[in-house]
Amino acid sequence: MRALEILPGLVSWNLILFPYWGIFVIPTVVAYFVLLFNIYWFYQSFQIAITATIAHLRIQAAMKYDWALDLKSFPDWKRVNNVIIIPTYREPLHTLERTLESLAKQTLPLSQLTVVVAQEKRAPKDEWEPKMATLKKKFGKIFGHFVVTLHELIPGEIIGKASNERYAAIWVERELIKKGGMDINYMTVTSCDADHVYHPNHFAYLTFKFLDNPKRYLYFWQPSIMFYNNIWNIPAINRVLNSLFSIYILSMLPRKDRLINQQNYSLSFKLLKEAGYWDPDKIPEDWGIFFKAFYKKRGKLEVDAIYLPVYVDAVEATSTWKTIKNQYSQVKRWAWGVSDSPWIIKNYLN
Numbered sequence: 001m002r003a004l005e006i007l008p009g010l011v012s013w014n015l016i017l018f019p020y021w022g023i024f025v026i027p028t029v030v031a032y033f034v035l036l037f038n039i040y041w042f043y044q045s046f047q048i049a050i051t052a053t054i055a056h057l058r059i060q061a062a063m064k065y066d067w068a069l070d071l072k073s074f075p076d077w078k079r080v081n082n083v084i085i086i087p088t089y090r091e092p093l094h095t096l097e098r099t100l101e102s103l104a105k106q107t108l109p110l111s112q113l114t115v116v117v118a119q120e121k122r123a124p125k126d127e128w129e130p131k132m133a134t135l136k137k138k139f140g141k142i143f144g145h146f147v148v149t150l151h152e153l154i155p156g157e158i159i160g161k162a163s164n165e166r167y168a169a170i171w172v173e174r175e176l177i178k179k180g181g182m183d184i185n186y187m188t189v190t191s192c193d194a195d196h197v198y199h200p201n202h203f204a205y206l207t208f209k210f211l212d213n214p215k216r217y218l219y220f221w222q223p224s225i226m227f228y229n230n231i232w233n234i235p236a237i238n239r240v241l242n243s244l245f246s247i248y249i250l251s252m253l254p255r256k257d258r259l260i261n262q263q264n265y266s267l268s269f270k271l272l273k274e275a276g277y278w279d280p281d282k283i284p285e286d287w288g289i290f291f292k293a294f295y296k297k298r299g300k301l302e303v304d305a306i307y308l309p310v311y312v313d314a315v316e317a318t319s320t321w322k323t324i325k326n327q328y329s330q331v332k333r334w335a336w337g338v339s340d341s342p343w344i345i346k347n348y349l350n
Helices: 002-025 027-064 067-071 093-104 125-139 161-178 202-212 236-252 269-275 285-296 320-349
Strands: 081-088 113-120 145-151 187-191 219-226 265-268 302-311
Touching: 002 027, 002 320, 027 236, 027 302, 067 202, 081 093, 081 161, 081 202, 093 113, 093 125, 113 125, 113 161, 125 145, 145 161, 161 187, 161 269, 161 285, 187 202, 187 269, 187 285, 202 219, 202 302, 219 236, 236 320, 265 269, 265 285, 269 285, 285 320
Parallel strands: 081 113, 081 187, 113 145, 219 302
Antiparallel strands: 187 265, 219 265
């Protein structure tokens, strides 16, 4: 296992440093290495340009399409219930309201949405209590269910999205499925950050995808994550970087061979339960739940694209330097996903 932990860093640093020391020892090999790298880089850039364009055109079409009308071709469409889990710690009220307002504008009947605001108990009580009361007053009667859960860390859990979402999902299973009588076979669950803003067609599209797929319990659904909520409020250098992030994620949607769920994604509640929910001791929860389900189903798992945008906040701070610094911290946090690599490789070999 230790060898697998070393492998990502060993390969990365050797690729980075090879031209610097190799030029003195095997310059011809270095020359071919650089040439091949340039060819590979061109191939990847060309591929991203093509697939991003394809995804963009499909998104433009999906934004205009009447998914709610098409959904009515299924006799059981009203039985589907979409659970949206929104983990929150100390996000401001206006950010949460913006997310919930985008859910309130869905073209799917709102009675088919169950919204779970998953609050962390470790936040100051005098801060989250009035905030949750305001949200309940404003949105409590709009959706089929509007619930606030309060997650308290227990031994074996770490601070993060995964442990909070796990607690909320188990609450839904206990209170709404076992006690409330919801049919788990007709339920999706969506992992949603507190700053995510949906297109009005999102859950009508997701419900259509769910019903239209005979292998619905073996699928994740992934929309296009776009860091555009506050794009004009951040420095130009950060705008370039966040635009590139958005284009790269966009380009992955048509690539079924490479598409893996991230940040905001959906799956059937049945698959989530069978996989054992999110691991409460992991930081990278999106890849974590995918590979947990992937190995549970012995590789019979796919990720399908939702060709609609989910707009999210780019990193923003009070000054250019602080914004750049926070952007670096965000990318570093994403890079922690490499901690899953040894576990992924080991299970793949097994």
